[in-house]
Amino acid sequence: MLEFAILGLLHEAPMHGYVLRKRLHETLGMFRTFSYGSLYPTLRRLLRAGWIVEEAVDPGTGWNRRAKRVYKLTAEGKERFAELLADAGPQTWDDEGFGVHLTFFSRTPADVRMRILEGRRRRVEERREGLRAALARAEEKIDRYTRELHQLGLEASEREVRWLNELIAHEQAEQNKTEN
Amino acid sequence: MLEFAILGLLHEAPMHGYVLRKRLHETLGMFRTFSYGSLYPTLRRLLRAGWIVEEAVDPGTGWNRRAKRVYKLTAEGKERFAELLADAGPQTWDDEGFGVHLTFFSRTPADVRMRILEGRRRRVEERREGLRAALARAEEKIDRYTRELHQLGLEASEREVRWLNELIAHEQAEQNKTEN
DNA sequence: GGCCGATTATATCGGGCTGATACATCGAAG
DNA sequence: CTTCGATGTATCAGCCCGATATAATCGGCC
16 A cells, blocks of 8 residues: 555655655545655665665765655556556455545546446445444444444445445446547 | 453453454444454463463363363453553544444443543544645645545545534533533 | 754664465254 | 355464654744
């Protein structure tokens, strides 16, 4: 997930790890945040893999300005990102992954977008049915707080399914337009 | 989180790890699931800490029925659970923790309940404001998908804040009733 | 000119949790 | 009598978090 987000963001421009983390937070901070404790190790992993390189920082006015690193996407890194964009596995419709993938949705191939949205819908529908069953099953005997929580979750699921249906319909309309 | 949930569930009855995982899934599976990959290591951790013990399994009709383990809560385990119930740190109002804590809310002291609900409200309000700002800031230039996602997130946040307000009001009413 | 706090910047470590994978047993249905 | 789904325990690589440490830079204030 973090690898995906980093590669996606580095398409904009080369960046310091620090700035990257800030952009990460701005871009998808409402759904997912990443700590430095995973950012810096991941950056080193991406370096080793050759997806990114360290760019020379302006040595400045004389003495040691180093230890500041600017990371830049390589051609292989762009390929890697395209690969990740084209993959529509379960992680892409999980709670943690879905928001991140949506962030890069306009760069995602149309058929992959479709599979992700449908996967997500399946997932949320399952949750919705689970919650409906839980609420129906007990109705009286269960804990007040649990019931309230399930009620909130149920409504959220219902809304998200509707939201997904609209997105999916829109995608299909777009696709038909392109075909004609 | 898992430690908390295990100790909470073992109040019901001693259980196999397997059954524990099933109950875990039934009880809070709509919001949080735990894999065996964390369950078994955590059980061993709780054993070492003395919060739980292995109960002897019925040796059965002769040959080797072992390798099956039944875990039972100890007095120290109950104390530990009470300790965790009384703690209202940031993890209790995070997305991952809040649902789990709500599950055990009727066993949670009233003042702690209050602090958790208020912490959660603060958290969700922050998200709501962040999303409002993001939507207002760009309105035109931002990605269609991102805007849709933010819209969904905003509505979900608004609903949850309202939901929390009702719960909090109810808590306050209860508290006043008790005082009189 | 000098100080102070906020921001910029990098890094490590312990530990929680996941997903994949590997076993083995048991009851029931075919 | 075999196959299949449920029960049951376990490990491992790897991702990520939260806490923590360190230090340079920049702006503003006195």
